[in-house]
Amino acid sequence: NRLFVDWTQGDWHLPRKSPLRDAGLLRGWMTDTSADFDGNPRLTDRFGKPFAPGALPDIGCYECQERTPYSTTILLR
DSSP: OOSSSBGGGTBOOOOTTOTTTTOSOOOTTOOTTOBOTTSOBSOBOTTOOBTOTTOOOOSSSSOOOOOOOOOOOOOOO
16 A cells, blocks of 8 residues: 555555655645644745745645655756
8 A cells, every 4th residue: 555654553654655645635724834733834845945925725634744855857958
């Protein structure tokens, strides 16, 4: 199951590649002071920046804290 880290053991955290990341609805109570059940910022973008413009919450009670790595493209002539 790639939705949660280990739901069979009660670990409902989301892994980095979960489709539930950034798939929640932005609600009015989700401000720059809102936090998940671990106390982490509720809104982070895919790179882990808290309260970034356009950030959406993850589905569930935890916001994924694993950062999506940046990709680099090098063009050579």
